[in-house]
């Protein structure tokens with residue numbers, strides 16, 4: 001998505017450790033015009049797939065997921081992060097290792113919001129190692145729901161999480177894929193399918 005690539009180039013900051021800071025338009029302040037276009041683009045990519053629900057993980061994925069959910073006219077459900085994996089009750093729970101915080105947590109979602117007949121589009125702000133999406137896939141599996149696609153606003157292709165998910169058979173469409181980045185340059189993977 002050209003708009004996303006331009007925004008990353010003009011406002012993104014590459015931090016040591018392979019982290020891209022996008023606080024000015026995605027992670028703390030949100031560029032609502034860009035967000036709206038992201039929602040439109042995600043809906044364009046996945047329209048006709050029979051999506052019944054968009055799913056993400058708190059908190060930074062929620063805005064992008066809501067933008068997509070509004071365009072697809074389906075509900076958005078977000079998994080919550082629990083410090084302990086030892087949570088009981090009427091929930092599905094999956095362990096996730098956080099790349100940015102280097103900690104483990106349990107992603108949990110109420111059984112009321114994920115059903116066997118759901119066709120789910122997984123959305124997040126970033127796709128790096130793929131741990132967060134793998135956690136969401138486990139939650140969908142526990143519910144018997146089908147994962148129809150995966151979409152990250154920004155995929156860090158050099159961390160290989162996205163390509164591992166593609167090899168596993170998932171349709172992964174990221175709005176911008178970074179194949180290389182350092183303080184001097186950011187190299188995007190050419191993409192055929194996005195139009196905006």
Ligand code: 5GP
Pocket residue numbers: 018019020021022027060061097098099100124125126127128129130131132133156161
């Ligand atoms: P993964 O589980 O794929 O390794 O990482 C995805 C999660 O880590 C996302 O939910 C995102 O919040 C966070 N994340 C990973 N890499 C970055 C990054 O470079 N910048 C920011 N802002 N968040 C990241």
